[in-house]
Each structure stands twice: as structure tokens, then as C-alpha cells.
Amino acid sequence: MEWIRTANLKKYNVIEAFHTFESLDWVKSGFEIVEGDIVYIYVGKPFSRIMFKTVCTCSQVEEYKRISDREFWGNPDEFNVRSDRIRLRLESKIVSDVLSIEILRKKHLIKTTIQGAYKAENYPELFSYIRQCFDEQDKHEISAYLRSLCENNDLQETEKNILAKARISQEYFKKKLLHKYGSQCAICGLDSKPLLVGSHIKPWAEATSAERLDENNGLLLCVMHDALFDRHFITFDEDGHIVISRSLTKEQRKILQIDPSIKISIRDETKCYMKIHYQKFFEREQSF
Ligand SMILES: [Zn+2]
Structure with a gap:
């Protein structure tokens, strides 16, 4: 199953958080998202676009195992709120505006804005377009990776980069x-x-x-x-x-x-x- 969930940057800076962590714990809000589900994250103003493709790797994160992302909460007290959470691992990111609210509207894939949660079965055309955009993005990333393999002899490369590249190439393989x-x-x-x-x-x-x-x-x-x-x-x-x-x-x-x-x-x-x-x-x- 595929979903869209929304993020309000004032409340929680998901962009910075995904710079720091590979996975984030997301409040469930009653939606039955289970392990293996794909969750696209719509980032609100000023970006107003779908930016992240994630996969749910745990449908019930135990409180003591939570990722400590307090610094990314607008109001750090909100970090302490106990709630059912799922774990989402970042798979892919789109920075361009191909999935912006304007373009989705122009393509008649949505009427007004994106709020709450969307389930793929209710919006087949919207999700098929999103899938297509991320597939394109992955292809670009892989060809960029292949290029960098030929060029990159940078010994300063961070471990994180090496791991990310290893994951991309394993998936590609x-x-x-x-x-x-x-x-x-x-x-x-x-x-x-x-x-x-x-x-x-x-x-x-x-x-x-x-x-x-x-x-x-x-x-x-x-x-x-x-x-x-x-x-x-x-x-x-x-x-x-x-x-x-x-x-x-x-x-x-x-x-x-x-x-x-x-x-x-x-x-x-x-x-x-x-x-x-x-x-x-x-x-x-x-x-x-
Ligand atoms: Zn076998």
C-alpha cells in the first residue's frame, strides 16, 4: 500500500531531520500504515510539494527506541508527547517542483491542496504520477552515481556517503x-x-x-x-x-x-x- 502524509515545517523540520537521520518516527494519527508500505511526504509551505519517498520499516515504534529528533520540533515539548509512531526510512528525495501543488493541480490530479493522509487506492492517477516521478529520479541518481564512481577518488568521503552509495548500488544491482x-x-x-x-x-x-x-x-x-x-x-x-x-x-x-x-x-x-x-x-x- 502507498500513502501520502503531510509535514508542517513550522511544527517539525522534516527537511533538516532527513539530513541528519536516515529514518524518522512519524505519529500514526490512526492510519493503518504497516511495514513495507511506501509513504510519500508532502512538505507544506513554503515548498508545498511532495519531496520524500519513504518506506515503513516498523509499524509500532517502542517509546524507548525512538529516534531522538527533539531539535527538529518547533516546540521541543512536542517531542515528549507520547503517541503511536511508525518508523519511516528515507528511500529517495525530489527537490525539483515536479510534485508541487501547482503542477499536481494543473494535471488535475488534486483539486485544492493536500491535507491529512491519502491512500493510493483512492487516487490511482495521482499515485501513478508520483511513482513515475520517483522512478525517473532514481534513474538519474543511479547514472550520477555511476559517473561519480569513475571520477571520485576523494579520500575525504564520509562514511555516510559511502554507505548511501553502497545502498544505491545494491538496489540497482x-x-x-x-x-x-x-x-x-x-x-x-x-x-x-x-x-x-x-x-x-x-x-x-x-x-x-x-x-x-x-x-x-x-x-x-x-x-x-x-x-x-x-x-x-x-x-x-x-x-x-x-x-x-x-x-x-x-x-x-x-x-x-x-x-x-x-x-x-x-x-x-x-x-x-x-x-x-x-x-x-x-x-x-x-x-x-
Ligand atoms: Zn531459493
Whole structure:
């Protein structure tokens, strides 16, 4: 489910707060927003536009675990008010006016202004436009990121920047693999996106920047098969046949849904990466 929630800058400076924190705790106000829901934040005057795309990562934040964002409240006492809160993690930000109230009005997506909360099912056209704007924005961000990878040798780069870039590139990598594998685990066919991982064949830590983003260096796997592949309990030969560690018993293999008949298709561009994985697998097997 997708939502729009509004923010009054005089009351709470959400813009500054998102400069400081990656996630914020938002008063629930009775709306049943649950984990995984997308929440767009409409920022009131003087901006009067939708600026942030967030994802709900917790539908009930415990009071003692709250993010301490007192300084961003117009009246700091309001920070102390006890209330049901959800946690929203910033996904993306649009600074331009593509989602301003004037443009939304001109496009006849809203009548007057945005107040309270909006639910996607009641405003399909409005939400489809918002989605489209954020998709465009993400594409720009990724191409800017790819450019910066080629240019940026700045050693002063902050940890926060590095983490943000790592997250963007992981998401980009997963997106490409979701497309390539039709959003299914290459081994078992599980098709639940939150449970799928863009698994690097040559590990992230050992890969170059280009290799980290190269879809040929990836398999789309569910979390369980990713764990097996990442820890070299399984690998694949040149033709894509699975090779299973002899340390796994017959019963374990059954539980883990792996058997020697499994075969994935491996392109030539992937073979050089898989070769490294295959070698490591056999080095590891020696130890049993
Ligand atoms: Zn799987």
C-alpha cells in the first residue's frame, strides 16, 4: 500500500531531520500504515510539494527506541508527547517542483491542496504520477552515481556517503537481476521480492566498482539459497549444474531444497566469475 502524509515545517523540520537521520518516527494519527508500505511526504509551505519517498520499516515504534529528533520540533515539548509512531526510512528525495501543488493541480490530479493522509487506492492517477516521478529520479541518481564512481577518488568521503552509495548500488544491482531472472530465485523459483537477494558471485568485498554493478556477476537467489551460495555450500559448474558440498547430509539437502538435478543457465559473461566461486568451493571442500 502507498500513502501520502503531510509535514508542517513550522511544527517539525522534516527537511533538516532527513539530513541528519536516515529514518524518522512519524505519529500514526490512526492510519493503518504497516511495514513495507511506501509513504510519500508532502512538505507544506513554503515548498508545498511532495519531496520524500519513504518506506515503513516498523509499524509500532517502542517509546524507548525512538529516534531522538527533539531539535527538529518547533516546540521541543512536542517531542515528549507520547503517541503511536511508525518508523519511516528515507528511500529517495525530489527537490525539483515536479510534485508541487501547482503542477499536481494543473494535471488535475488534486483539486485544492493536500491535507491529512491519502491512500493510493483512492487516487490511482495521482499515485501513478508520483511513482513515475520517483522512478525517473532514481534513474538519474543511479547514472550520477555511476559517473561519480569513475571520477571520485576523494579520500575525504564520509562514511555516510559511502554507505548511501553502497545502498544505491545494491538496489540497482538487485533491480537488474530481478529483471534478468523474472523476479524468481534461480534455484527454487520463490517469487517474493523482499525475500530475494542480488547475490554477488565474486564477493562484493573483493570486487571492483564495475564488477559490483555488473549483472553478469550476480544471481538472483532467495535468502536461503543466497546464504548457501555465499558460504560456498553450493556452486555451479561451467554448464550451470549445481555442485553440492559433501558436508551436507541427504536430510539437510532435502530441507534446503537442493539436489543434483538443479541446473541454471549461465551466460559466457558469467563464467569467469563462476570459475572463481567454483575454485573457492573446492578449496573449502578440502577442509572436510
Ligand atoms: Zn531459493
